[in-house]
Amino acid sequence: MRHAMAVLHVSERRACRAIGQRRSSYRYVSQPAPTDERLRLRVIELAKEYGRYGDRTITWLLQREGWDVGKERVYTIWRHEGLKVPAKQPKRARLWRADGSCVRLRPTHRNQVWSYDFVAERTQDGRPFRILKVLDEYTRECLASLAARRLGSQDVVLLLAELFLHHGVPQHIRSDNYGPEFIARKLRRWLKTLQVEPLYIEPGSPWENGYIESFNGKMRAQFLNGELFYTLKEA
Structure with missing residues (x-):
């Protein structure tokens, strides 16, 4: 014309x-179809709410909400809106045993390798508390999360015992080698009787515990940094 x-x-x-x-x-x-516009707005909302999530995880969230949508459609919206895809975590090649020998990092089945670690936080009054988390490295599932003002090796044993009864006993369990809760003689003897091999990372090398460190980062970025806990019970 x-x-x-x-x-x-x-x-x-x-x-x-x-x-x-x-x-x-x-x-x-x-004009865009109403459904298309609603989908576009929902993708933007989820991207803002979960700042560390990429388009594939956003697709999964949408599908869980009931949207009939595929990853290609979400990716098109993602790119068109200029949303940023988080950088991928580098893959690691090995796990180190306590004696210095190594095993494969990437587990091949459930209950092959668990890892556990602490995250430190404070309530609104400034008092510190810690959160103990246990992760299955194959399923990436957080098996337990325990918050307390003080957590010792006995608390670790009690939590693991409950998880072993519910999920089964893992072959390996990995942690840092400087936390007294993880290297206590009582804990190591108990794990040995159950034929669970502890795996310790090198001092100052958190990347060797990549799965739980990645989980810690996401937990802090997506949850802890946006919450204010007035009491330990709230945490």
Whole structure:
């Protein structure tokens, strides 16, 4: 239409009449379907709410909400809106035993390797508390999360005993080697009787415990940093 108007030097009305097109049709601007617009807005909302999630995880969240949507459609919206995909964590190649020998890092089945660690936090009054987390490295499932003002090796034993009864006994359990809760003689003897091999990372090398460290980072970024705990019970 614009070409015809430019070539013939006529108005929009005459150009439409010349080619037999209604002016209303020429001026029509297509509108996105209501569902498409709602989906676009929901993708943006989820991206803002979960700042560390990528388009694939957003797709999973949408599907869980009941949206009939595939990853390609979400990715198209993701790119069009200029949303940022978080950088992937580098994969690690090995796990180190206490004696210095190594085993494969990537577990191949459930209950092969568990890892546990603490996250430190404070309640609104400034008093510190810690959260003990236990993770299955194959399923990436957080098996337990225990918050307390003080947590010692006995608390670790009691929590693990409960998890062993519920989930089964893992082959390996990994932690740092400087926390007294994880290297206590009582804990090590108890694990040995159950034929659970403890795996300790090198001092100052948190990347060797990549699964739980990644979980810690997401937990802090997506939950702890946005919450204010007035009491330990709230945590």
